[in-house]
Amino acid sequence: MQLQTFKASVLADRLHNVLLEELRIRADFEKAELLEDDDLSAWSRHESGACGRAAYCDGIPYTSTPPLFASSKMLKASWQQGWIDAEENAEMSTCPHCNSDSGLPCPTHD
Numbered sequence: 001m002q003l004q005t006f007k008a009s010v011l012a013d014r015l016h017n018v019l020l021e022e023l024r025i026r027a028d029f030e031k032a033e034l035l036e037d038d039d040l041s042a043w044s045r046h047e048s049g050a051c052g053r054a055a056y057c058d059g060i061p062y063t064s065t066p067p068l069f070a071s072s073k074m075l076k077a078s079w080q081q082g083w084i085d086a087e088e089n090a091e092m093s094t095c096p097h098c099n100s101d102s103g104l105p106c107p108t109h110d
Contacts (some may be wrong), residue, residue, distance in 0.1 A: 022051060023068060025048055025068075025069075026072070028044045029048075041074075044075070048069055049082030051066070051082065052082025052083035052086070053082040053085060053086040054082075056090070060083075062084075066079065091109070095109060097109070
């Protein structure tokens, strides 16, 4: 019983941290839009992509874009691209052609 409580608390902490990160990214993105700050906007999109990569690693489906990103075309696209990038990296890490010592490009992941 104690082990299940521990796992639930770890999950709750992870969810809390993810939600705070998504909120921070969305706030930074909106601030960038208001201030016309291209650097902050680009950084926010980069961070959204990092959240997408983390979501893939956490087993979150591609169709589950976070609500804080879903209402922004740019943040949604960045999150989805991050998810796709993580999926491709996972696929390539187990590909025998990508991991061969032949020096030849992989026919699938070229």
